[in-house]
Amino acid sequence: MEQLIIKNSLPHNFLAEKMILSCLLISPEAIDVTFRTIVIEAFYFKNHQEIYKAIILMHKDKKPIDIVTLTTFLQDNGLLEKIGGIKVLIELINQIPNLVYLEEYLRLVKDKFLRRLLIKLGYEAINSGYITNIPLEIILNELENKLFNLTNEIKTTTVFSSSELLNNIFLELKQKSITPKLPGIPSGFYNLDSLTQGFQRSDLIIIAGRPSMGKTALCLTIALNIIKSLKLPVLFFSLEMSNEQIMYRLLSMETNINQMRLRSGKLYKNDWIKINKVIKILAKLPLFINDTSDLSIYQIRSKIKNMLFEQTEIGLVVIDYLQLMQDSNSKINNRVQELAQITRSLKNIAREFNIPIIALSQLSRSVENRPNKRPILSDLRESGSIEQDADLVLMLYRNNYYNLNINGNDKSQETELIIAKQRNGPIGSITLNFDEKRAKFLN
DSSP states (O other): OOOOOOOSSOSOOHHHHHHHHHHHHHOHHHHHHHHHHOOGGGOOSHHHHHHHHHHHHHHHTTOOOSHHHHHHHHHHTTOTTTTTOHHHHHHHHHTOOOGGGHHHHHHHHHHHHHHHHHHHHHHHHHHHTTOOSSOHHHHHHHHHHHHHHHHHHTSOOOOOOHHHHHHHHHHHHHHHHHSOOOSSBOOSOHHHHHHHSSBOTTOEEEEEESTTSSHHHHHHHHHHHHHHHHOOOEEEEESSSOHHHHHHHHHHHHHOOOHHHHHHTOOOHHHHHHHHHHHHHHTTSOEEEEOOTTOBHHHHHHHHHHHHHHHSOOSEEEEEOGGGOBOTTOOOOOHHHHHHHHHHHHHHHHHHHTOOEEEEEEBOGGGGGSSOOOOOGGGBTTOSHHHHHOSEEEEEEOGGGTSOOTTOOGGGGEEEEEEEEETTSOOEEEEEEEETTTTEEEO
């Protein structure tokens, strides 16, 4: 059986730290590379931290850096004795490092630094087990977040210059000109994609409307379009409807059987043929539904991360709907402020995992009290944060919702999809056809 090895000191690499500091004293190029790769705390020894910190301050002040200027800086700031005196700096100069191996030195030091952080997190996990006044869910999620951030630190973070970024963009544009395609994930609605260029990864998209306007139906239609066209998984969080209700809707949409007939079981022989065929198709689609009613931000983030481990990629995340969400870690009693934290967290999750997130939102009743009932941004219920954090806001408006068309004109089913906000594109509106009996949108 393996035994736990306990050491007096934490993981470190004394020689690699000295080699890095030596490189900084003889090469300006080494300074930029090192600053982009490791932080002060990556050095294990306190005197090495002080030397590195002094070099950072001198570089920010655009002062030349060598053994003389560094010694003077440390002496003027009363730090020379703290780092061990002039003999420590002389030892650095005597190292004569090979700049070719600088990146390897940095990798070695960063590796030991991350191992120290992992050990610290392990002690935190042990101590957290004794804390009983904080819900276990919150403790586990915080530890999970820290471990995830630690995992991300293994990937070297690079700061790009404008010339590097422009070069990358030029190459990307060249590739797009050869094989033109939408930069984002297509919704399946041509007119919408023409205005938005698809749903951009890392975007928070709000789809808003009054009750029974067709928000869920639109999201389910978009989800199926993405799954069928790109074969990408979709994660659907349904806080209002059960899994069974969602599946009934999907069956109605795909079989074109009236929802009422489907639910009542009044089916014909031909209906059963359609249902059997559609069930076989839907069963193979990577659509994942979670119907937890009191879902929190922590749970959403955890489930997205778990799914990414299994599926490697997610095409879209849908949350139905925003006002039913909770922030279990929030100590704020004000619902508006709590919702502000939720929308900000959703935007951060979209950026962190580089996936588009659609969150459905209710509109306030104020829209009912004016002659023109076409929604605007200020109608967003518990607004402000939703409007601010969203990259794209789509609003549904159906005229026959307020004005019944007694002549039965087909136009009564027309739904206006209003692009009320788009951070990187135009606003406007398109028209979709809504099949209310089958809860299905058509181009």
